[in-house]
Amino acid sequence: xxxxxxxxxxxxxxxxxxxxxxxxxxxxxxxxxxxxxxxxxxxxxxxxxxxxxxxxxxxxxxxxxxxxxxxxxxxxxxxxxxxxxxxxxxxxxxxxxxxxxxxxxxxxxxxxxxxxxxxxxxxxxxxxxxxxxxxxxxxxxxxxxxxxxxxxxxxxxxxxxxxxxxxxxxxxxxxxxxxxxxxxxxxxxxxxxxxxxxxxxxxxxxxxxxxxxxxxxxxxxxxxxxxxxxxxxxxxxxxxxxxxxxxxxxxxxxxxxxxxxxxxx
Numbered sequence: 259x260x261x262x263x264x265x266x267x268x269x270x271x272x273x274x275x276x277x278x279x280x281x282x283x284x285x286x287x288x289x290x291x292x293x294x295x296x297x298x299x300x301x302x303x304x305x306x307x308x309x310x311x312x313x314x315x316x317x318x319x320x321x322x323x324x325x326x327x328x329x330x331x332x333x334x335x336x337x338x339x340x341x342x343x344x345x346x347x348x349x350x351x352x353x354x355x356x357x358x359x360x361x362x363x364x365x366x367x368x369x370x371x372x373x374x375x376x377x378x379x380x381x382x383x384x385x386x387x388x389x390x391x392x393x394x395x396x397x398x399x400x401x402x403x404x405x406x407x408x409x410x411x412x413x414x415x416x417x418x419x420x421x422x423x424x425x426x427x428x429x430x431x432x433x434x435x436x437x438x439x440x441x442x443x444x445x446x447x448x449x450x451x452x453x454x455x456x457x458x459x460x461x462x463x464x465x466x467x468x469x470x471x472x473x474x475x476x477x478x479x480x481x482x483x484x485x486x487x488x489x490x491x492x493x494x495x496x497x498x499x500x501x502x503x504x505x506x507x508x509x510x511x512x513x514x515x516x517x518x519x520x521x522x523x
Contacts, residue, residue: 266291266416266447267312271321274307281307283471284321289464291415294438294448296462298455303468305451309420312449313343326416342409343418349405352394356385356404359393363411379407383437399430403437416447423457429505435460 267289274282281304289295299305310316312325314334323330326340350359357376364372380386383403393401402422409417419438423431438461441448452458458465459479466476475482498506 264290265324266293266326267295267449268324269308269312269321270323272308272311272318272323273320274304274311274316274318281471282318282321285468285471285473287466287473287476289447289449291447292442292445293463294442294450294461296458296465297449297451297468298453298458298465299451299468300453304471305453305468306420308468309343309418309449309451313341313418314338315343340414341416341418342412342414343420344405344409344422345420350393350401350408353392355390355392356380356396356400357389359404360408360411363408367412369412375411379410382440383407397430398426399433402426402430402434406434406437406441410441410446414446416449417441419448419450421451421453423452423454431457432505 265288267287269285269287272282272285273280285304285308287295287297297305297308307316311318312323312330314330314337317331325337328337328340330337351362354362357380360376360379361372364375369375377386377389380389383406385400385404385407388396388400393404396404406417406419406422422438423434426434435457438448438450442463450458450461462479464476464478465482466473468474475485
């Protein structure tokens with residue numbers, strides 16, 4: 259496999275402007291197959307614009323981009339067959355059940371045995387027990403996991419997740435993180451945009467920071483940490499974070515909170 263073939267995504271010199279506003283000013287990065295690549299940046303940095311260009315929803319003003327070996331400008335239809343895009347808000351039908359949502363998408367894609375496809379994805383994303391429930395009764399984390407499951411119908415080799423945990427509580431975010439890790443474990447390439455530093459730290463094999471339309475740093479977490487000198491500390495008492503406290507009390511399904519409440523009586 260050549261260096262180019264080993265890259266699921268190749269971006270070079272990407273530029274995009276909206277009238278006088280230059281959103282992208284020459285963006286370059288590569289994403290290895292089967293890896294999780296985090297594009298980190300604040301609001302307005304250009305993350306969603308990059309995703310829109312790579313998913314053929316927007317045309318770049320300059321530069322080139324290839325996804326799964328396909329040119330996004332010259333072969334948009336082929337690119338769309340190779341990818342899936344999940345936006346910031348879960349695109350699920352709340353009137354239907356979780357299983358019905360999955361079956362509907364499988365049928366729209368003209369796939370054989372949509373029921374089996376739905377059941378396999380429900381099991382994969384730990385939603386089997388809630389399969390028959392209307393999505394309107396799902397928690398935020400369950401909706402997002404269902405949304406990601408729907409995006410995997412047809413087994414796309416590349417998945418774009420544009421700020422997938424926006425608006426979710428800490429427990430729901432961790433549920434989504436686990437789902438994303440499982441994607442990469444099974445060979446799917448994931449490009450994740452986020453403004454949450456801990457999210458990039460937890461998930462990504464490589465992290466690129468997009469600032470004012472340019473990639474200012476790109477590397478592994480270890481490489482990025484080497485950019486700053488280590489702090490010299492003689493003794494520090496580590497205090498638990500609010501997230502530590504929340505998850506300890508709530509646990510995976512609220513059992514810890516019930517047990518601790520009984521012990522306090």
